[in-house]
Amino acid sequence: MIFIDDFLLLKKEAELQRLWKRRSYFQDNKIFDEVKAIINDIKTRGLEAIKEYSKKFDDYDLSSGLIASEEEIVSQARLVPVDVSNALKHSAKRIKRYHESIKIKSFKYETEESESGFKWTPIENVGIYVPGGLAAYPSTILMTVIVADVAGVDNIYVCSKPNRGKINPYIASAVLACNSKKVKIVKLSGVQAISSMALGLGIKKVDKIFGPGNDYVSLAKKYFFGEVAIDMIAGPSEILIVSDGKTNPSWIAWDFLSQAEHDKNAKTGLISNEIGFLNEVMEKVKEYSLKVLNKHIVESSLQNSFFGFAPTLEDAISISNILAPEHLEIACENPDELFDKVQNAGTVFLGSLTCEPFGDYILGPSHVLPTSGSARYFSGINVYDFLKRTNFSRIKTKDALKNLLDASLIAEVEGFSAHKKAMLCRNE
Numbered sequence: 001m002i003f004i005d006d007f008l009l010l011k012k013e014a015e016l017q018r019l020w021k022r023r024s025y026f027q028d029n030k031i032f033d034e035v036k037a038i039i040n041d042i043k044t045r046g047l048e049a050i051k052e053y054s055k056k057f058d059d060y061d062l063s064s065g066l067i068a069s070e071e072e073i074v075s076q077a078r079l080v081p082v083d084v085s086n087a088l089k090h091s092a093k094r095i096k097r098y099h100e101s102i103k104i105k106s107f108k109y110e111t112e113e114s115e116s117g118f119k120w121t122p123i124e125n126v127g128i129y130v131p132g133g134l135a136a137y138p139s140t141i142l143m144t145v146i147v148a149d150v151a152g153v154d155n156i157y158v159c160s161k162p163n164r165g166k167i168n169p170y171i172a173s174a175v176l177a178c179n180s181k182k183v184k185i186v187k188l189s190g191v192q193a194i195s196s197m198a199l200g201l202g203i204k205k206v207d208k209i210f211g212p213g214n215d216y217v218s219l220a221k222k223y224f225f226g227e228v229a230i231d232m233i234a235g236p237s238e239i240l241i242v243s244d245g246k247t248n249p250s251w252i253a254w255d256f257l258s259q260a261e262h263d264k265n266a267k268t269g270l271i272s273n274e275i276g277f278l279n280e281v282m283e284k285v286k287e288y289s290l291k292v293l294n295k296h297i298v299e300s301s302l303q304n305s306f307f308g309f310a311p312t313l314e315d316a317i318s319i320s321n322i323l324a325p326e327h328l329e330i331a332c333e334n335p336d337e338l339f340d341k342v343q344n345a346g347t348v349f350l351g352s353l354t355c356e357p358f359g360d361y362i363l364g365p366s367h368v369l370p371t372s373g374s375a376r377y378f379s380g381i382n383v384y385d386f387l388k389r390t391n392f393s394r395i396k397t398k399d400a401l402k403n404l405l406d407a408s409l410i411a412e413v414e415g416f417s418a419h420k421k422a423m424l425c426r427n428e
């Protein structure tokens with residue numbers, strides 16, 4: 001944990017990226033080479049290679065099939081305590097209502113000569129990666145499958161790591177809570193899972209791959225981008241908290257640790273205009289870090305954490321805009337004015353009551369969010385990401401068409417005589 005009371009230092013982008021030990025996914029690194037080697041082998045040897053990698057990394061030899069049967073889903077879900085399955089249903093209901101309330105509007109624009117616009121249609125086949133390495137993520141099932149289902153996707157393949165050949169009971173229960181007829185659970189994890197979805201090995205080839213994952217998963221998605229679409233790079237979790245020092249320091253310490261416990265590469269930071277508060281939270285984080293279940297993860301990830309002083313809360317937000325964190329908590333008495341100044345963040349939690357974990361599970365918007373600074377250009381997933389726009393146009397009359405014929409001059413300078421003729425012949 002690093003304490004920074006030198007504001008000028010905190011303002012330096014390079015210093016911030018170094019503090020969070022963020023790497024560019026686009027530089028050639030060792031893991032990407034490993035990922036490419038696995039993918040090349042899968043491209044050459046197909047399902048046989050997938051089977052071998054699945055055995056090697058996830059101890060599953062595909063003997064009970066690649067896709068979980070209805071019976072398996074139901075029987076595994078029965079192992080889940082009723083209060084947990086009810087909690088999953090409660091979250092599912094809220095997530096569904098939120099996404100159903102997003103209005104998807106087609107668009108039409110008219111001029112004297114023509115009308116044009118676009119309509120939205122669902123992507124037909126999507127693949128969703130649900131992490132299963134360090135933790136099982138039933139909440140990620142809710143935060144992706146429900147959104148795809150509301151958008152009207154035809155086939156939703158969900159890749160999830162099996163345990164001794166069986167799907168995780170909580171994953172099964174979450175799938176049932178989504179109440180979607182379109183889902184199939186594929187018992188694959190890591191690079192094998194992404195390759196199977198992108199190449200159509202053992203399942204239909206998907207059009208777009210969604211979901212978070214570790215570096216292997218994110219780099220495999222990056223590899224296939226272009227052959228299929230991807231949602232974003234959603235890697236190790238991040239939280240930046242901006243506080244005016246008026247929230248209970250214990251609350252903030254737990255929020256801080258909530259993301260630190262995800263992964264040893266998780267990134268955490270607190271910026272405040274109150275030095276005393278920064279110190280108090282830091283002490284609490286140290287104390288509580290010994291109490292969390294995943295102590296060994298937190299111990300590593302806290303090395304990527306910082307406590308920084310900014311003279312004003314506006315300064316704190318400008319630093320947040322440089323970092324573009326996955327999650328930003330504005331734990332302040334008046335968060336709205338500061339929120340107006342937020343430019344780059346995956347999602348923002350406003351006010352002291354609204355801690356990040358409520359967003360992970362139950363508030364409504366998806367928790368699949370851009371990390372590693374990619375919130376500068378990516379957004380968290382929602383129904384729009386499962387749809388695509390198709391443009392349309394119509395020329396109203398032959399008379400109207402006459403006003404558009406100067407376009408043939410552009411075709412001429414581009415050297416396209418057929419383009420020119422196609423337009424002109426309609427006026428003959």
Ligand SMILES: NC(=O)c1ccc[n+]([C@@H]2O[C@H](COP(=O)([O-])OP(=O)(O)OC[C@H]3O[C@@H](n4cnc5c(N)ncnc54)[C@H](O)[C@@H]3O)[C@@H](O)[C@H]2O)c1
Nearest residue numbers: 131132133134189190212213214234236237262263368369
């Ligand atoms: N940004 C978001 O929206 C969001 C949401 C949820 C989780 N997360 C993040 O997702 C990540 C999940 O990571 P995870 O590791 O728990 O699960 P994961 O499912 O992403 O990765 C586990 C798989 O990686 C593969 N793998 C592991 N080591 C390998 C190696 N040496 N070579 C080849 N393949 C290997 C294995 O197949 C393994 O099953 C965490 O960092 C968490 O913070 C992010």
Ligand SMILES: N[C@H](CO)Cc1c[nH]c[nH+]1
Nearest residue numbers: 137139140237238360367
């Ligand atoms: N905070 C994670 C995204 O970074 C999402 C999650 C799921 N379960 C718990 N947390």
Ligand SMILES: [Zn+2]
Nearest residue numbers: 237258259360
């Ligand atoms: Zn979380």
